[in-house]
Amino acid sequence: MTVLLEYLDGEQILHRWDAQIVYLSMITAWTGAYTSLTIMNHLQFCTDRFWYAVFIIISGLAIGVNTVWCMHFVGMQALHLDGGMTSGAQGAVTVKFEITFTLISAFAPWLICSVALHILSGRKAEDRHKIDCQMVVRLVLAAALIAVSVVVMHLMGIWSQSGNFDMEYSGLVVLATSLFAVAAAVIVAIIFSSPFLPPTTLPRVIAAAVISASVNCTHYVPMTAAIYRVNLREDVIFVPGSQALKINGLYIAILFSWSNYFLSTVCDSYVCWKIKRDERELAVKGKVQAGLKLVTELPCPLFLVSAEDFLSMPEEELRSLHEGLRPTGKLLTLDTMDEVMELKKTSRILFFSYEWLSWLKVGPNKMQLMAMKTAAVNVAKELQRPTSQIHIWIDILSIPQKHAGMKAMAVDSLYAFAHCADIMVIVVPDCWHEDTGVKADALSYSERVWTRVEQLAHCSQHGVASMFIQTAETFRQLPDGWMETVCTVLDGTMTCCRKKHPNGCRCDKQTLVIPLLALYYNIYKQNLGGYPSAAAKFVWDLIQKKGRDRMFPPNIQIARDTGITEVHELFGDTINLIEKIAGDGSLYEAIHGHLQGLASHVLQGGNNYAELASAAAQTLAQLLKYVFDQMSDGVTYNVGALGVGTAFAREEPPRDQVSGLPRFLAALDGFPASSAIDMLRVSDVCRNVQEIYRTQHVFDPVADPSSWRTRDVSGMLVARPAPEKLLFTMSKAVPLSYSLIAVAPRAQVGAQELTSEYQSMFQGTGGQSAPSSKWMSEAGIKAEQNCSAVGLAYSPAHCLFDLGWGLMLFSLSTEPPFD
Incomplete structure (x- = not known):
């Protein structure tokens, strides 16, 4: 406890501000804002969710902690309580800060600002720079969150003060603080939004100065109106059991300035690595394309x-x-x-x-x-x-x-x-x-x-x-x-190697990188597609047996006529990059590879219809797997391996993953189908099945907008996905079409509600999971007598089977299930 002998209990304490520390707090906020702007500018290079989350978190740290929180506690060191207004007493009143509230006051703006920045940057890359209604809504939400973070931080920072004094502030001060916080939050949100984010250094420095000035005004203007009164009793601790410490503002400024430097360095390093990696991938793609041109x-x-x-x-x-x-x-x-x-x-x-x-x-x-x-x-x-x-x-x-x-x-x-x-x-x-x-x-x-x-x-x-x-x-x-x-080509001998590369000439083995990269790409792509040619399968087996590094060595030793042996990069990590490139291939390439395999089988005189049907089923399985992965929108719904037969395939997803199936089905719902193929079905299970509930899904040209033409199994409108043209191409290339059936309806989105029949069907499920087995059995008996009471028909010519929890069934059929 600080002993104040000359002060009167309850008298107002005079306070003054140290201009140098005020300037220090402004510089601290300035560097923190600049760091956060730099990180957000680097966010455009992020292509994966992990690094996106990292950038959002550290940018929230830079703006919430290194800017707002540091500015507050450095600025509080500029405040000197010295002198009694009534007694005329002299002597500084010590101000300490409670540890618990101080830490919470740092964590709260960090978390809230991170969420706000995610709201501002969470759109698709191609939409981030659009100024539209969605951008305005995001801007308002982000500004509101930033304002809340500033007010919460300011109030908690004030409450964390501890000493022989009481602090008084009126409702007008609170109102003024809130208004300043809102104004500052709007400025910050606008600057951090993608359309206005400064792209170069000078605009970024100016924008950071504006943010620093806004944040400092939010702090200093209300604080000048605060009143401190002497309290000669024991220091008040807001949280029982906590401790109060004196904080040195200079140390905070130095510590978090280094923190800003560290965060900027992390982001710069990532961006440099990402640029180099992208350049390397482009170079590899160029080599592969050059190699493929050798055969095309x-x-x-x-x-x-x-x-x-x-x-x-x-x-x-x-x-x-x-x-x-x-x-x-x-x-x-x-x-x-x-x-x-x-x-x-x-x-x-x-x-x-x-x-x-x-x-x-x-x-x-x-x-x-x-x-x-x-x-x-x-x-x-x-x-x-x-x-x-x-x-x-x-x-x-x-x-x-x-x-x-x-x-x-x-x-x-x-x-x-x-x-x-x-x-x-x-x-x-x-x-x-x-x-x-x-x-x-x-x-x-x-x-x-x-x-x-x-x-x-x-x-x-x-x-x-x-x-x-x-x-x-x-x-x-x-x-x-x-x-x-x-097959281990580069283990062989060459004349240039025998002559030890006189006069520093290049080894001829280095000229073989491009054609061999193209060879590996072609072989890997075919085997990845699941239907390689016999030659591709043979060479792939050789690669697996001999090892990639031996057939495509990362480095090569070149002996010179001077007696020196040099190590040069040959393939490096390009084989890994090729596998990544091949794995990221388009749906068209995947389907094209399968269709080439089917065509090759037919042209070579293959008359084994069982093999042909199996190959067609593998093609369809690959298609479904790819579309499901693409439509998962970054969230993986692992429904296991799709078992595909020549007539139909089944998959029973886990209970906690079944909500992903409607998105999967929506990917293939409503596409044009080719001519019908009469598929053999189990006669005692599905016999003379009629359409059930089709009237619930027919497009109404009067009541429904044109964009509602594509819907999933629950009647929900979904956007027509990108693979539509490719699916149509596939249906023209081979006489296959499809019908999809699912167990997992989803809740209706938008003004249109589910029909009363659907509401009763899925009552209690929340629209997110499959109906119960009991309901399935009852509905199956009631709705379709020809399904032998084992399931419910959702689409033409098929039944949905109930095997205890749920089941997905797809097959080749006459037409898409719904309009």
Whole structure:
């Protein structure tokens, strides 16, 4: 207790303000407001909910605590109670602050301001800058919350004071405080709203100064009207058991200035990381797109020679290379992939893969050339085609040799050329390298990086069934285990590596990143879709067996001729980014992949109708899974794996997750259906089922607005979701349509109420959960005798079964369930 010998009990205490500390409180609020504005400006880079929540929380901390609360307690240090108005006594009256209320006064504005900022920023990214009625409503709500936080903080800060005094303030002071708080809150809310949020530093500094001035006025104007009177009794503690401490305003200002710096650094670091990550993803997407162009657009014209001309070609003509053969008219030039496809209607492309065995002479040696001609005849027999219907790709004829630019383009297109070929023959007669004397055979061939790339490219498109080995004596299909050896492409050898990259030249392995990224993307995408081609499944199994890091190593060691070994990034983390990109693919791509699989099955002469039906069911399951994920609006309703059969599928969701089903059903409700398919159903369960309750859902062109045409199972209007066009495309591509049935109606939204029948059906459920099993049984018996008393028909030609709690049923049917 402070002893005040000269003061009179109850007399008014004179008070004065320290201008320097007042300025300090303004600077403290200024830095806190600037920090919060900076964080909110960074919020536009947030793409996930976790970081959005983090930014909102720390921005609320910066404005609620570092601005409002710090300004108050630093400003209270500017107040000096010194001198009795009646007695003329001198001596400062000590002011302490109660710990409990002080902490609460900091937490309350933090929480309330965070909610206010969320209200201001909670719209979709594309709508945040719109100034419309919704923005005005959000602005008013946010301003009201900010005003409440300022008033609550100010009053609790005053109540937390402890000392030998009593504080008096009139109703006018409270009113003035509230009015100032409202004015300040409106200013803060407007500045923090997305349309007016300052984007650059100078406007942000000015806006922070305005916020600081508003908050300081809210504090100092009412405080100048407050009256302090001496109370010689023991210090009053507002909360029993709490303690009162003297707070040093300078320490608070320093501490929270560093806090502002820390919060800004966190946000800046996140934004820098996010920008770099996005740039890296864009770079990876660019590489993938460039790689995919290798197989969708010919980077270089494809030059072919007919097998008939190749077999009759003397070695001298072959040695004249591409440029020598070009004037003879024997080279077929294909400039586009459409021309390649047109050629394949009447001919097949044979790709010869071999290794050069001389440093001075280009192309095959005599033994290899003989093996190639033998292979061409063997392929013609294998395909049962005349040699005139087979066109050959061989490097020295199909790649320009004299024009450096064209040669480089063609070499970079080897992946595409091998991908286009229908047949690949690996030419490996036992020979010896002309310069090194090293034996060349199948083993030495399999160790070359370039030949490995050619084989993997062809295998990823056609599998191993179209790959053959031609030796001097035999022509046979690829032996078992061959691809397991050559699939680790970058474990092979290259000439540049053997020469140790003289003069700092680039390793040729680095040029293979783009085509191999495209290969992985294509393989991963197909297997992710659930219906990969046999070739894609085979290569994917190789990747799983060998390991991603071995087939697509993150780094590469490059040995230099100086004796130094350098480590360079090769794939880095691009494989992980590719999986993310592929996983974020559009619905169109997912469905397109499945439909390609179905079409491939049909074109290849598949007549197993059970397999075809199963494939169609898998396609529909993938569609439903994707749409459900997209319509969950950021909230995951895990209804488990959808079991899909050829006639119908069932899913019994957990009780606490069933409320998510209407959103799921709304995603597919009301889309155009294709022609009907007569599906077989269990005759003793659903026989001659008629429409029930359809009249409750028919669109009324007079009473209903046009936007109410799409509704879910409870009659609630829902917005038509984005996948509508794609679903329609799917229905045109394959003769499938759908009917969806659910157990979980939702409460009606808007002016229109549920009909009395629906109200009685779902009475007691709150519109959020399924009706009881007892009600289901009774309703089923009453509504539909043909459902064998086991369920209730919600849509044409189907029943909703009751298995104790609830059940979801979907199937292929004639038309959508409702208008």
